[in-house]
Amino acid sequence: MAKLTIEVAYGTAQKQKLYRLQLDEPCTARQAAIAAQVCTDFPETQPETAPLGIFGKIVPDEQLLRDGDRVEIYRPLLADPKEARRKRVAQQK
Template identity: 60%
Template structure:
């Protein structure tokens, strides 16, 4: 068992998320874990070449995993966060002016 580690692979959409738990060989990389996971089976639209991270921090594909790491496969943003915030503030200001 010394050559195996426990990891998780996380992926989801706004409405549904899934965490897959696996035992993998020590030395498995972040990208290898994603490619070996069942993400594509459950999320056919997933882009397995998208950026990956470990516990919310983007990492290189060849980053070796450690015991209990959670690998995350990121989705593209639907909107630029700064632009979305600017629109929300503008809408709030318009609503206040209407009162």
């Protein structure tokens, strides 16, 4: 069985971490996110349900990985980016 070398990335404003894994092929983005055991460093993370991306592009859970891919686990937005920008602009005036 072939092996894939991939990375799983997760971070907060205070801390970022990159997990390097070797997984059996075929492997999906969701399987890699769960295999990285991100919860040991970030207990608030939910790799079973969080949105995922590969190199900055959102992908479905069943997206098959290729050797060298970087899976990113995204955090939920706490504020609407457009609304946050409006507030910053209003404060500057």
